[in-house]
Amino acid sequence: VIEAAKDMDKWAIGVDLDQNKLAPDNVLTSALKNVNVAIEDISSRILDGEDxxxxxxxxxxxxxxxxxxxxxxxHVPAKVLEKTAEIEAQIISGDIVIPITEDEYDAFIEAD
Structure with missing residues (x-):
């Protein structure tokens, strides 16, 4: 997808890691999945004897x-990144609760 975006001079959004290096002029942003965080935490907890x-x-x-x-x-305007950071902070603080189950999602949508 990123190669196609580069070839057609379009935007792409990376996934799992920062893919900007693959096409610096075409990767708008990347959604990060920091698997290392989970691996380190779970490994540590297991080594500490947690079941x-x-x-x-x-x-x-x-x-x-x-x-x-x-x-x-x-590539993302500062104003958009600032708003994103505000929402991230609200999610981290628990002011915004991200639904996990379908029922939680339905309740979340209905409340909006």
């Missing part, structure tokens, strides 16, 4: 598991 069997563990903004790429400031 995590049968549990679902989430790694969102508050845990450092996801985010947007630092290179976003190359």
């Amino acid at each position: 995590l069997g049968g549990q679902t563990v989430y790694y969102g903004l508050a845990e450092g598991g996801v985010g947007i790429a630092p290179s976003s400031d190359k």
